[in-house]
Amino acid sequence: MTDALFGLVADYGVWILAASCYLSCLLIPIPSSLLMLAGGAFVASGDLDGGTALAGAWLGAVLGDQTGFAFGRRFGPYLERFARRRPSRQRLYTQATDTLRKKGEIGVFFSTWLFAPLGPWVNMVAGATGLTWMRFALWDAAGEAIWVCGYIALGYSFAGQLTLVSDLASSISGFLVAALIAAAFGWALLKALNHKRAPNKSLDHGPH
Template identity: 35%
Template sequence: MTDITGALLTALINHGQWLLGAVLFLAALGVPLPASVLLLAAGAFARQGVLDPLSAALTGSVAAVSGDLTSYALGRGLGTRLPDRWREGDTWRGAADMFGRWGVWAVLVTRFLLTPLALPVNLLAGSTRYPLARFLLPVVVGEIAWVLLFGGLGYAFAQSWERVSAWADDSAGLLLGAALVALGAWGLRRLQHRQGTAR
């Protein structure tokens, strides 16, 4: 456990759900904070009576969704400042088209399964002008699922939540690696297909 994680866990006991909300909000903006570990700890502390489970879950969900919406807005604002040659290029249009087709699933899965990719997905959604109405539903569903999943694991395994946290970190790394390999293979196949049709 790092020094910052230890300090945040102590602060979570002292400041409760407001500290949890602040960490989840900042983590959604890309600040490297141990959000999943804090959720597990919050679940364990709720089981021990330190936190109110319903208030902590509600605060965590609202904070995470707010952070996602803020990073989406940042992407939307930054996207308009990019040079026209970038925004009108094939790569940018391809990303926007792909996001138009798979955006809902990309947003949903990166909320609770492939969480390290959540910020890039938020920025891409905003910068490609993905409709806010379509972005919001998977964000809300995914963040609630994330809060309930990790908070619930902490609650269920309150006596050994640190071991569950280590397992979750390892699993997240493996899932992210597998997703990146799959994405690379898909991109390679698309490139080979385009080269084949161009001949």
């Protein structure tokens, strides 16, 4: 399979990266992560420009998420009905709804890379539940940057062992390497938000 993916990237370059990332964000089963690994390997060999590959994959992913958000905003009343047709869809829909209810836009951020299989559903539910577009767009763009940079960087770093890396990446849910890269950032972000809420809570429980 790796050889076939290499062939696609060799023939179409950044266009196949952008298209695969776009479609994978719309519940279409395309191995975009493996294509990005191949793209990173081509960057390492000098056959593909690194900045172009990153920008193309990131733009495709963001546009795919924006399309999902717009779909949820337009067809929100039918989304739950669509999810109920299959138990797997219903489970992801429920998880996406819970994620947004508990975490809000931060849930959008983590769904793009740490819980990638949940991402397309989070996008649609975000649109359906009325999350503001600006908040969605900012957190989504940041999360997709981690997802894209993680995969392409891994393909670049392990270009000579891409078969092994692609097998590992395809066997796990989400992307653990990208999770490790961004774990410190995510932890610091959550800590900062909790610290920001703390003064407000102390005011609420002050003397009466």
